[in-house]
Amino acid sequence: MAVPKLEQLSKSVVQGPSLATGAIPTRDWMDIPVVFKEGNFAYPAKKEKVEYLNSQKGLHFPNAREWSPEHDDWKLPENWKEIILAGLKERLEKFRSLKIFMDCCVRCGACADKCHFFLGTGDPKNMPVLRAELLRSVYRNDFTLAGKIMGRMAGAREMTVGVLKEWFMYSYQCTECRRCSVFCPYGIDTAEVTMMIRELLHLVGVGINWILEPASNSNRTGNHMGLQPHTFKDNVDFLADDIENLTGIRVNHSFNRKGAEVLFITPSADVFAEPGLYTAMGYLLLFEAIGLDYTWSTYASEGGNFGLFTNNELMKKLNAKMYAEAKRLGVKYIIGGECGHMWRVLHQYMDTMNGPADFLETPVSSITGTRFTNAASTKMVHISEFTADLIKHGKIKLDKSRNSHVKATYHDSCNPARAMGLMDEPRYILDHVVDWVEMPENTIREQTFCCGSGTGLNTDEIMELRMRAGLPRANAVKYVHDKKGVNMLSCVCAIDRATLTSLMNYWNPDVRVCGVSELVGNALVIDGETRGDLDDGLRTML
């Protein structure tokens, strides 16, 4: 699907007739059916990927088949409706959040213009409240007295194939970024709602390939990219070679090494593609500079977890590798690299799902002696926490001038900001390594805007949607680019590093994207280095 020209889309988002620009649809939303056409949906999961996942113990991915959202017939199982309603009942009994969020919304509309998908598309069904109503209307119809008696008068409607298609459309036009939940007076979190809808859709075999293929890769090879152990090692080794060429430092890294103090896990994207590669070089340099006794793992070579975007069973299965590997290798604790949704899983799900990790110890930095009591049970520390602590104790030498080619700003990734509260650690690091400025206040910290392509929506066939959904973020970057000369958008998320790069190329081509650890790597002064003048830091071509 070709992406419209910048001028065209710039006009469209302002003038196009949409609810965001002032046009109110004349028909009730229940009467507007969804229409799938090339470019407005992510491709369905390949049959063999669904079959593979379904064959794995503890997982349930039925109805593997070839199908297309564009066809009228989605080849749903005959009893699809019973499956969906039974699934909904089960989830209402398992998740208090779902019940509360179905019952408490007063449709005050505070969330309406907080969603980046709504701001970029103007589609009324992208207002968080209406996205939730897509499910809530069915809930009312089958699970509430008022809905059973009054039907549509009470906002209820029957579950039909049309409704199911609408669910598919709009639960995959939500990146589960939780910005709406910050503004909701009852804390209603659309992420919970779309997570439930996605779980329900998987019960009848409706899912997208960009999520299920990485998830099945991760199950089999240990990472989303499908890198087999030797390839994973090769990739990291290449980075080590690059570091040596650039700085003269030969880093000591190891794989699957038993008895290491720390297991390090980061999203595999960091060892796979630019600009994440430079972030990974930053990790390697940092650990070398402090002489950390750590190991990578090829088995648990993925920090990210596309199970989060699928269902809680798959999330648990993929996540379980981390503790299993930490136990096998006998490490003391785990350090996690920069990634957004990965940290949502680690902070809010891992310990509950796969703990208690009583074979590990409360993380203590062997360099500074700091006890990370905030990770006392999960035993996993964020690289930004770890790095900020090193800087505070003066354990690493930093030369800010090595980043003089960079004027940075900082993008709070949704999950670290709103599902973890990690906001000031990366800022503390940036203060010490680079000249940087904040974006406008309604677009940062807990009010940060999503990159527009999270939760497995970073696939090319929906590029226009992604550019629209990413507009609020891009626009805030443009502001600091124009006013303050910002040329680098830093973040602590691997998906961001990929998706913001596309977004910047489109909206702000002069701004590049990097991980915070890359800027740390640039600024690090290490004994014995023979580093020339690297005018583009670790990105310098020799």
Add this chain to the structure above:
Amino acid sequence: MKYAFSFLVVIVLIVVAGLGSQIQGMQYVFGVALPYLAILVFAGGFIYRVVQWAKSPVPFPIQTTCGQAASLDFIKQNKLECPNTTSEVVARMILEIVTFRSLFRNTKSEIHEGPQLTYESSKWLWVFSLMFHYSFLLIIIRHMRLFLDPAPFWMAWIEFGDGIFQVGAPNAYITDATILMAIVYLFGRRIINRHVKYISLINDFFPLVLIFGIACTGILMRYFLRTDVDILAIKRLAVGLVTFSPVIGVKIGAIFYIHLFLVSTLLIYFPFSKLMHMGGVFLSPTRNLKNNSRAVRHINPWNPDIKPHSYAGYEDEFREFMVDAGIPVEKELPVEKG
């Protein structure tokens, strides 16, 4: 259409009560039986709904963090927006429930040529919501005078404060004016604000119109139709209701029965409607959980037994490559027989 329908229903309710209460013998139905039924349905329904919510567990700690978490000692935690202890959670919840903290954050987004997106603070919804809820609360408290004999001493303070402007006779209450203003605003935005207009259901208009009807009939009774109602008879009935010995006075006017009938309707409607947000806000897992989920393990009562794809299975599949690449393995390759 949706609001017109809501008005229609409330008008029908008014007519039913106005005429019905004038039929001989029906006063008992409107004055005693229905209020008792309404209280029963309200209390029973409210408790039922809360119990239903509470029966579902909170499997995962899904707190929404709206500020810096407790982490390193040199990083300042935002205790109210990102609570780490029970008392911090309580403080966050009080702020949310008493001051509508989240609504206070509200912004209005606009998209201009460029494109350029702007976000400006928008506090009107917050102001009028607070006005609505606090007016309603004070009015309910003021009404306790009718049920309590003698009325508690602090009741006089509230009435004095509420009537501090000393306008008119009888002294006009501020809350009577503010609740009407707030209802007009909340209703108005549902037909003017394009986002809210498009999402509003009858479920949203009906309670507003109903409460508007309750407020109007109350105001009529207090300020304009005083001669039609015998306040002492009403007080006797009210005290009678709470002491389970209700007495219907002869001179209670129709306007009172209309008022009471609308209140009964609201009570009966309450547990089946979005008005349950009153109870739900306390139970919202994104707000009422501590953000200590890495420090203290949260328990999921239905945690399924799912194991990862095993390391052994992984090594079996890739052992040859691993050995070639010098990656340590648990089981060496079989020695080939030559």
